[in-house]
Amino acid sequence: xxxxxxxxxxxxxxxxxxxxxxxxxxxxxxxxxxxxxxxxxxxxxxxxxxxxxxxxxxxxxxxxxxxxxxxxxxxxxxxxxxxxxxxxxxxxxxxxxxxxxxxxxxxxxxxxxxxxxxxxxxxxxxxxxxxxxxxxxxxxxxxxxxxxxxxxxxxxxxxxxxxxxxxxxxxxxxxxxxxxxxxxxxxxxxxxxxxxxxxxxxxxxxxxxxxxxxxxxxxxxxxxxxxxxxxxxxxxxxxxxxxxxxxxxxxx
Amino acid sequence: xxxxxxxxxxxxxxxxxxxxxxxxxxxxxxxxxxxxxxxxxxxxxxxxxxxxxxxxxxxxxxxxxxxxxxxxxxxxxxxxxxxxxxxxxxxxxxxxxxxxxxxxxxxxxxxxxxxxxxxxxxxxxxxxxxxxxxxxxxxxxxxxxxxxxxxxxxxxxxxxxxxxxxxxxxxxxxxxxxxxxxxxxxxxxxxxxxxxxxxxxxxxxxxxxxx
Numbered sequence: 001x002x003x004x005x006x007x008x009x010x011x012x013x014x015x016x017x018x019x020x021x022x023x024x025x026x027x028x029x030x031x032x033x034x035x036x037x038x039x040x041x042x043x044x045x046x047x048x049x050x051x052x053x054x055x056x057x058x059x060x061x062x063x064x065x066x067x068x069x070x071x072x073x074x075x076x077x078x079x080x081x082x083x084x085x086x087x088x089x090x091x092x093x094x095x096x097x098x099x100x101x102x103x104x105x106x107x108x109x110x111x112x113x114x115x116x117x118x119x120x121x122x123x124x125x126x127x128x129x130x131x132x133x134x135x136x137x138x139x140x141x142x143x144x145x146x147x148x149x150x151x152x153x154x155x156x157x158x159x160x161x162x163x164x165x166x167x168x169x170x171x172x173x174x175x176x177x178x179x180x181x182x183x184x185x186x187x188x189x190x191x192x193x194x195x196x197x198x199x200x201x202x203x204x205x206x207x208x209x210x211x212x213x214x215x216x217x218x219x220x221x222x223x224x225x226x227x228x229x230x231x232x233x234x235x236x237x238x239x240x241x242x243x244x245x246x247x248x249x250x251x252x
Numbered sequence: 253x254x255x256x257x258x259x260x261x262x263x264x265x266x267x268x269x270x271x272x273x274x275x276x277x278x279x280x281x282x283x284x285x286x287x288x289x290x291x292x293x294x295x296x297x298x299x300x301x302x303x304x305x306x307x308x309x310x311x312x313x314x315x316x317x318x319x320x321x322x323x324x325x326x327x328x329x330x331x332x333x334x335x336x337x338x339x340x341x342x343x344x345x346x347x348x349x350x351x352x353x354x355x356x357x358x359x360x361x362x363x364x365x366x367x368x369x370x371x372x373x374x375x376x377x378x379x380x381x382x383x384x385x386x387x388x389x390x391x392x393x394x395x396x397x398x399x400x401x402x403x404x405x406x407x408x409x410x411x412x413x414x415x416x417x418x419x420x421x422x423x424x425x426x427x428x429x430x431x432x433x434x435x436x437x438x439x440x441x442x443x444x445x446x447x448x449x450x451x452x453x454x455x456x457x458x459x460x461x462x463x
Contacts, residue, residue, distance in 0.1 A: 001378070001379065001419065002374065002375075002376050002377070002378045002400075002420060003376060003377045003378065003379075003397065004376075005376050005377065045376070045377055067265070070265055070266045070269060071265075071266075071269040071272075071273075072269075072273075074270065074441060074442060074443065074444050074445075074447060074448055075399070075442060075444060076399055076401070076439075076442045093263060094263065094265065095265065096263060096265045096266045096269070098263075098401070098439075098442060119299070120298060120299060121298050121299045121300065122373065122403065123298070123373050123375065123401040123402065123403070124298070168373050168375070168401075168403075169373075169375060197362060197369060197370075197371060197372055198371060198372065198373070199371045199373070199375050199376070222371060222375070222376065223376070252377040252397040
């Protein structure tokens with residue numbers, strides 16, 4: 001049986017992990033390669049690196065990070081941030097990343113997804129969607145530019161469009177839940193999951209191990225992503241996986 | 253020495269580094285003369301069956317690989333590289349493959365026997381079911397999880413070529429082999445312990461096969 005995946009996410013700027021990660025015993029808590037190794041040992045099923053560098057040099061440094069992670073670890077990982085054209089995909093995928101994640105660039109030009117899918121296959125194409133519930137519209141709207149810009153896209157419609165263009169997976173972040181630590185956005189995750197046939201990674205809101213049980217059981221997510229809950233040692237990947245196992249969720 | 257066949261259809265870096273970590277010699281090449289010096293070959297591949305086969309035919313590598321396999325040289329196909337070892341694919345119209353192994357590459361049906369829809373690609377960690385636990389390729393491998401990512405799978409009536417399978421609505425051939433030709437549907441270099449062990453077992457077999 002296919003298992004549910006737990007995915008820690010690391011924000012990397014100019015080759016360094018930002019948002020202080022609290023691990024004892026690390027020589028260098030800002031080193032993405034060392035952190036990746038720690039998460040691999042804890043049983044992470046995949047990793048996501050979000051490159052938030054603003055400069056060209058920062059992006060080049062990210063390619064070095066990708067190369068080092070690929071050289072050392074035997075688990076898959078996705079790189080997002082700064083993927084605006086086919087060349088950007090080639091750079092990180094050839095350096096050893098397994099998937100690329102696109103967000104704003106895909107909304108601005110959905111053909112980007114099919115260009116990547118034609119070249120590398122749909123399985124490498126992750127479309128990241130930042131969605132927010134708009135009560136007056138009675139719908140989830142897609143936001144771009146790090147959540148600053150509201151678009152005309154309904155989140156469900158955009159997810160369908162992304163799949164049609166060749167996305168192999170959707171990384172779905174609830175802007176309502178993100179940072180709340182009150183659990184994943186179950187209605188959003190369920191709604192998007194039912195609208196498409198590609199896997200969904202739920203993101204935003206993880207505050208405890210129980211939240212993971214719900215997102216898999218109630219919302220039928222295929223994978224769940226979290227950052228701070230793992231970085232700040234509120235729980236660990238292995239604790240979450242043990243809890244899931246005790247509750248009958250299929251995990252590795 | 254393992255020769256990794258570079259025909260522009262795959263992520264060669266991760267698998268190269270995995271062999272390096274395991275302590276085996278390898279080189280990456282697209283040149284027949286160079287590849288002919290290898291004791292064993294590795295055929296990677298991601299993307300479309302048709303594009304991959306077209307490149308192999310056009311570059312002459314298809315004929316070269318056939319000749320080498322015929323002469324007894326070990327070959328391991330990974331992911332799409334494994335699917336190419338079979339008779340052909342229905343992806344984007346019928347495309348013939350190497351036909352080293354019996355079976356055809358098909359798209360996963362989107363619904364299971366009970367009519368229930370399921371997610372495609374088959375993406376994530378799924379458990380191996382060893383069909384031939386005695387195969388050298390599965391030495392020190394238990395029914396562990398490996399990382400799959402594919403939308404097409406091999407459909408075969410010939411159970412002799414199935415070394416290990418995995419269940420995803422259909423029975424998915426995960427590790428296959430016959431004679432000196434082998435394949436893994438998953439990426440061993442991304443499949444933690446089981447994947448690396450299979451890669452090591454293949455590399456050791458290549459060394460034993462040193463001719």
